[in-house]
Each structure stands twice: as C-alpha cells, then as structure tokens.
Amino acid sequence: xxxxxxxxxxxxxxxxxxxxxxxxxxxxxxxxxxxxxxxxxxxxxxxxxxxxxxxxxxxxxxxxxxxxxxxxxxxxxxxxxxxxxxxxxxxxxxxxxxxxxxxxxxxxxxxxxxxxxxxxxxxxxxxxxxxxxxxxxxxxxxxxxxxxxxxxxxxxxxxxxxxxxxxxxxxxxxxx
Amino acid sequence: xxxxxxxxxxxxxxxxxxxxxxxxxxxxxxxxxxxxxxxxxxxxxxxxxxxxxxxxxxxxxxxxxxxxxxxxxxxxxxxxxxxxxxxxxxxxxxxxxxxxxxxxxxxxxxxxxxxxxxxxxxxxxxxxxxxxxxxxxxxxxxxxxxxxxxxxxxxxxxxxxxxxxxxxxxxxxxxxxxxxxxxxxxxxxxxxxxxxxxxxxxxxxxxxxxxxxxxxxxxxxxxxxxxxxxxxxxxxxxxxxxxxxxxxxxxxxxxxxxxxxxxxxxxxxxxxxxxxxxxxxxxxxxxxxxxxxxxxxxxxxxxxxxxxxxxxxxxxxxxxxxxxxxxxxxxxxxxxxxxxxxxxxxxxxxxxxxxxxxxxxxxxxxxxxxxxxxxxxxxxxxxxxxxxxxxxxxxxxxxxxxxxxxxxxxxxxxxxxxxxxxxxxxxxxxxxxxxxxxxxxxxxxxxxxxxxxxxxxxxxxxxxxxxxxxxxxxxxxxxxxxxxxxxxxxxxxxxxxxxxxxxxxxxxxxxxxxxxxxxxxxxxxxxxxxxxxxxxxxxxxxxxxxxxxxxxxxxxxxxxxxxxxxxxxxxxxxxxxxxxxxxxxxxxxxxxxxxxxxxxxxxxxxxxxxxxxxxxxxxxxxxxxxxxxxxxxxxxxxxxxxxxxxxxxxxxxxxxxxx
Numbered sequence: 001x002x003x004x005x006x007x008x009x010x011x012x013x014x015x016x017x018x019x020x021x022x023x024x025x026x027x028x029x030x031x032x033x034x035x036x037x038x039x040x041x042x043x044x045x046x047x048x049x050x051x052x053x054x055x056x057x058x059x060x061x062x063x064x065x066x067x068x069x070x071x072x073x074x075x076x077x078x079x080x081x082x083x084x085x086x087x088x089x090x091x092x093x094x095x096x097x098x099x100x101x102x103x104x105x106x107x108x109x110x111x112x113x114x115x116x117x118x119x120x121x122x123x124x125x126x127x128x129x130x131x132x133x134x135x136x137x138x139x140x141x142x143x144x145x146x147x148x149x150x151x152x153x154x155x156x157x158x159x160x161x162x163x164x165x166x167x168x169x170x171x172x173x174x175x176x
Numbered sequence: 177x178x179x180x181x182x183x184x185x186x187x188x189x190x191x192x193x194x195x196x197x198x199x200x201x202x203x204x205x206x207x208x209x210x211x212x213x214x215x216x217x218x219x220x221x222x223x224x225x226x227x228x229x230x231x232x233x234x235x236x237x238x239x240x241x242x243x244x245x246x247x248x249x250x251x252x253x254x255x256x257x258x259x260x261x262x263x264x265x266x267x268x269x270x271x272x273x274x275x276x277x278x279x280x281x282x283x284x285x286x287x288x289x290x291x292x293x294x295x296x297x298x299x300x301x302x303x304x305x306x307x308x309x310x311x312x313x314x315x316x317x318x319x320x321x322x323x324x325x326x327x328x329x330x331x332x333x334x335x336x337x338x339x340x341x342x343x344x345x346x347x348x349x350x351x352x353x354x355x356x357x358x359x360x361x362x363x364x365x366x367x368x369x370x371x372x373x374x375x376x377x378x379x380x381x382x383x384x385x386x387x388x389x390x391x392x393x394x395x396x397x398x399x400x401x402x403x404x405x406x407x408x409x410x411x412x413x414x415x416x417x418x419x420x421x422x423x424x425x426x427x428x429x430x431x432x433x434x435x436x437x438x439x440x441x442x443x444x445x446x447x448x449x450x451x452x453x454x455x456x457x458x459x460x461x462x463x464x465x466x467x468x469x470x471x472x473x474x475x476x477x478x479x480x481x482x483x484x485x486x487x488x489x490x491x492x493x494x495x496x497x498x499x500x501x502x503x504x505x506x507x508x509x510x511x512x513x514x515x516x517x518x519x520x521x522x523x524x525x526x527x528x529x530x531x532x533x534x535x536x537x538x539x540x541x542x543x544x545x546x547x548x549x550x551x552x553x554x555x556x557x558x559x560x561x562x563x564x565x566x567x568x569x570x571x572x573x574x575x576x577x578x579x580x581x582x583x584x585x586x587x588x589x590x591x592x593x594x595x596x597x598x599x600x601x602x603x604x605x606x607x608x609x610x611x612x613x614x615x616x617x618x619x620x621x622x623x624x625x626x627x628x629x630x631x632x633x634x635x636x637x638x639x640x641x642x643x644x645x646x647x648x649x650x651x652x653x654x655x656x657x658x659x660x661x662x663x664x665x666x667x668x669x670x671x672x673x674x675x676x677x678x679x680x681x682x683x684x685x686x687x688x689x690x691x692x693x694x695x696x697x698x699x700x701x702x703x704x705x706x707x708x709x710x711x712x713x714x715x716x717x718x719x720x721x722x723x724x725x726x727x728x729x730x731x732x733x734x735x736x737x738x739x740x741x742x743x744x745x746x747x748x749x750x751x752x753x754x755x756x757x758x759x760x761x762x763x764x765x766x767x768x769x770x771x772x773x774x775x776x777x778x779x780x781x782x783x784x785x786x787x788x789x790x791x792x793x794x795x796x797x798x799x800x801x802x803x804x805x806x807x808x809x810x811x812x813x814x815x816x817x818x819x820x821x822x823x824x825x826x827x828x829x830x831x832x833x834x835x
Contacts, residue, residue, distance in 0.1 A: 047562065047563065048563060050559050050561060056415075056418070056559075056561075058415075058561060058562065060410055061415060062410075063761065063763070071700075096556070097556060098556070098559050100558075100559060101561035101563050101564075102559070102560060102563040102567075103546070103558045103560060103564065104558075107554075108554045109550065109558050112542075112543075112550075112560065113564075116535075116538070116542060116568045119538055119542075120572075123531050123534070123538075127528070127531050134516040135515065
C-alpha cells in the first residue's frame, strides 16, 4: 500500500520533471558528465526505452525534445543512485508498458518470447520428419502433363557426361 | 502534362489487360500469334509508362503546381537535381516508379528468357502483366500521381530534407526495384504451376531472376544502413524498424531460394521447396508493400498515413491464396525424381539452410505483428524493438554463418562422419587457432563475440582454403602463373566462386556488426568553443562553427580537431540543417573512418549563446568493413551470373530440347 503510494508519488514527480525540463531553456540543463560506469548504464537504459511519441525510436536514437528530457531524467536518477530496475519501473509507471523496447516477460507478453523457439522446434521437427520420409520412400515418378522433355538416348547421355568431365564442370546436368 | 500523364496510365492499363488475357488464352490454345502479340503488349507498356514518367519529371521541372503531387513534394526553391528523389518521395509517385520498374523488368526478362522458357513464357508474361495491371488500377482509381488541384498554388511544399542526401538517390529506388523484381521469379513459379512443367530451363531462368532480385535488395538494404548511419545520427545502422523488416524478410526468402535452387539444378530435388520459397518471398514482398503504405505499425519510414492499406492487404491475401492453391493442386506433379539419401549431405545442409532463413524471417514477422496481436488480445500495446530482435535472431544468424562455413565442405548425396571429420579438420583447427589468438590479443571475453568471431573466421578459412588448393592445382597442371591460375579457377565455375565472393562479403558484414555492436564507445557531451572531450583513445576539440543561411534552411558545420595519443589526425566537420518549414533538424555525422574503427560525431544542438553545443561522440569499431562488403556483393553476383562459354554443349543441348 505504502509502496504503491510511493510509486504514484514518484511518477507524478517524474511527469512534472519531464514536462518542466522540456520547457527549460537548453543552457540551463546541467552539464552532467557521468562516470564511465554510469554512462554505460545510461546508454544501456536508453536502448531499453522507447521515445513515447516518435514513430518507433528508442531514447538512444531519437533527437526529439521529449527524448532528451527523458534521457535527462534517467541521468538524474542514476546520479541519485537508483538501480536500472527502479528507473525502468518508474518510467513504466508513468508511460505504461509500451515504453519498453522489448516485451516484458510476464503475462500475455511472454508469448512474444515463447513463440519463436517453439516454432523453430516445430519447423525442425517437420524437416526431420520430411527427411526421414524422403529416405524411406523410393523415388516417385511424376505424372508428366507434357511429354516434351524426354530423356536423351543413353549414348548421347554418355557423350554429354564426357563433355562435362572435360570442361571440368562442377555442376553437371541433373540426373534423371 | 497532367492530361498526358493520366492518359498514358490509362493506355498502359488497357495494354496490360489485353496482354494478360491474350497471354493466358494464347498459352492454353498454343496460339503462337496471340502469344507474340501479348509479348509485344508487354514491351509497349514499358514504352507507355516511360512517357508517363517523363511527363511527371517535366511537370516537376516546370513547377507545374496544379498537379497535386508536384505541389506536395517540391517547391520553387528546390534544386532541379532533386527532381529524381521528389519523384518517388510520396505514395503516388513511388507507385508510378514501381509500375515502371515492374514493366521494365517484365520486358527485359521476357526478352532475355522467353526463348529458353518455351511454352512457359506466355504464362509468365501473363502473370507479370496481371501484377502490373493491379498497380496501374490502384494508381488510376485510388492514387493518381497526375491528380490536379482546382487552382494551382503559388508555391509547393518542398521536398522532405531527409531525402536530400546522396544515399537517398539510390536506396529507395533499389529497394523498390528489388521488391518488385521478385515478381519475375514469382511469375516463373506460377507459370510452372499453371503449365505443370518445372524443368531445366525453368531452373536456369528462375535462378537468374532470383539472383537479380536478391542482389538488388541486398544492395538496397546495405545502402539504407549506410544512409541511416551517416544521417540519422544515433551511430547505428539498423533498427529493426517495421519498414526495414519489410524489405529484409523477402530478401531472406530469396536467399533461401537461390541456394535451394542449386539442389534442383544439380539433382532435380526440392522442386516443391523452391516453388514454395518463391511464393513465400513474394507474399513477404506483398506484406512489405502493405506495411509501407498501410500504416498499421508506426515507423520512421512510412509514407505517411495512407488509406491504401486495405487494397494492399487484399492483394497480399489474394496472391497468397492463389499461389498456394495452385501449389497444392500441382503437388503430385512437382514431386522430385530423386530422393534424399542421407541426413549428412549437402542437400540436407540446404534444407537446414532453408529452415534457418525462414526462421529468421518468421521471427522478424512475429516481431512486426506482435504489437497488433497484443492489442487485439489484451487491449494494451506492447512495443517490440531492437533488444527483442537481437536476442532472438542473433543465435539464428550465427547458426547460419556456421552453416555457410560447413555446408560447402559436405559432399552431395552421402557423407560419412569420417569424411566430414577429415574435411573439417584443417579449417576448424586453423579457425580455433586464429580465434584463440584474437581473443588473447583483443581481450575478448563476451561469449557471443567469441562464437561470432569463430564462425565468421571458419567461413573465411574454408573459402580461402578452397581457393588456395584450386589455384595450386591449376598452376601445377597448366603451368600458368598463380594469379592467372586463380582467375582461371574463378572462371571455371562462376556460380560457385561468385557465391564464395558473396560469402566473404557476408563475413565482412558479420565482423563489422560484431565489432560495432559490442565494442562501441558512446558519450554525450556539451562543449564550448575551444573545449575538449575524450572518447576512447581520441581527443576531440571543438574549434568553431560555420553558419550559412539559405532561403529554406540554416546550415551549421561544427569543426572539430581530432588527435590521438598526441598525434594530430586532422579535422572533421559535423553538419546540421534547420528547416523551419518542416520543423526539422537534420544532421550529418562527421566521420573519420579507418578499417579499424570510425570516430563519429553528431552535432545535435547549439545553445542559445551560440558558442556551446551538444555533441554525441562515438567510436565504432570495424564499421568500415560493412560498407566495403557492398562492392563485393556486387562483384560476387556479377561473377555468379556471368554466362559461361559453353557454346558447343549449348547447341547440343538446344538440339536435344527442340528437335
């Protein structure tokens, strides 16, 4: 109960800060150079969070004012000692789950992560099954609708094979 | 111009309708005169659409703002040379571009391949004209590039600033041409299904046009990445954006096809697979057009909010149902004459190749579509961005590279584990050695990087080993010098060695991606003039700003002086342009590029005092290799497609095919 109040309060603060910093003139923003460690975490977080109203770009990619404001918020939070998870929780609290750059691993979104490996396994099973059935069945002669491609007579076949050899052809004509 | 343009579209529509009907009727009845007439109708549509294209270009050059499209995508201030880009900047113009490209490819492919295809060609001709008919109908009834405004405005809206970069002169046309080029092998697939004949001639023509479409898309995708890298200013080159994915997925299908067709050429197998792969590639291309123009998913690229989504969705559904319906109808006829002998063989490797490539395409499509699915089932929108694709597609792509190294070493038909071990022994040993040395020298600890480096090295080692052995063998037997022997080796089997060149290009791409993804260094800084910042081993000093004012924009170049370890490395300029009419800030990165790494600077904003600026500084290792891969892809494709001088055998083969 108390923790959800805290989240609500910090979300409100976040919203106010973000909107305020979007209006604050640029040279008043802190020229904050983070330590390399925090800088790395900042860039990691930028790649995990989408810019809310900029057609599919992450905070890392967008130069829009709101993206810059959100990056500033993340840097402030890192200065203040928040963990990556806390920062993400804060942003999700204010903007909803769609702010995340990849689906969360809970609830319906988990299917996003489960379907690819499941389908790969199914595909592999289909291929394995097809391979085994191809190997068990002897070759099937197709019913030809047009008889225009008759096999060449056997002596011509031998001649063609000789020619292939002499030309050093690595891709001889298909066997029929 | 508006009237001329609109009438030529109508004439082209009539020609396409005539050509489609007469092609199919003529094919059914074996009526040679009708077939020839339909082919001529094909050529005439290209001529007619050429006139339409010229009409629109002239309208741009003459600033004919009564035509709505010209008013929306140009203005009086626009330099004339940008007419090329303005042509396809918007929905209607790009449709005209696609229609013209399709018509041109239909003409060229039929002119080149119709004799070879024999009784298949009228069916292919008909399918191509039918697809063209669709695009012409969409233009004439829904999105006419020659639609006029009631009164001509005094000035147009101007061209989107993002398009005024050299890359934009080539990337969109190549992607659009590559996507529509899939129609050519697709028409061959349908022709085969309709006539019930899938034979040697089909295979050769299918391979040729499949590779052409594949190469166009590959270069288009690389150019798009290069453009994103230099212009969009985040230091990256691929964002798994839905529209990027829309071109990537059909390319994957085509990659599977051009490999799988080798098995059909060699052993007459995989006929079902190849038709299915073409059908899938075309469906993915149609899906791509739907994503580009329907706007169901937000993207940096989309042609704005277009109401044409439903028509392209219908096109996608109809063509997919028709192509797979025909496919299942002809399933019995398509079965191969030969069968897979062993699961340890090159044929089986190609099967795994198909599976992996389709797997990547499926994951990509799943990522594009999941937000819509989530919205449907839960009412909440979930974003699927880069981290998802990197984590899920990454392993699949690494597996593909591994297969690229091992596959060519497997013999056809049947292999024993012993023979495979012998073939792999030297390359794997060399690869492990090189990887171990690299890991020690560069202090690589990330497992993905080690795996990526080793599989890419394996491919390079296997290719170079074969080249080395082949060259030495030729040198010994023909006593020509090593360079000459090497060239003779390549010429002796162009498809194979052209393919190897492309594989090496993929290895370069892989190293570029691994280096820049895992070892990049990024810093956002504020610098006043005269101040310095450090990034990686480089020191960057902001030395000044040059400003130039134009009627429609203000350009600024921030000059930065680069040094490393005390050595002066020169200056680079990071460019930005402010376009008030578009409320847009466009940037071009200042890049100092070496094979080892790029130093990359984006000038993102200037402070109110005019003297302090925000910069993004990046060190991107090995990006240079990604762009160098491009020319090698082209070279490999040209080598692979170069016709071999086999005149004596061709005459003989022709005699036996057409007695």
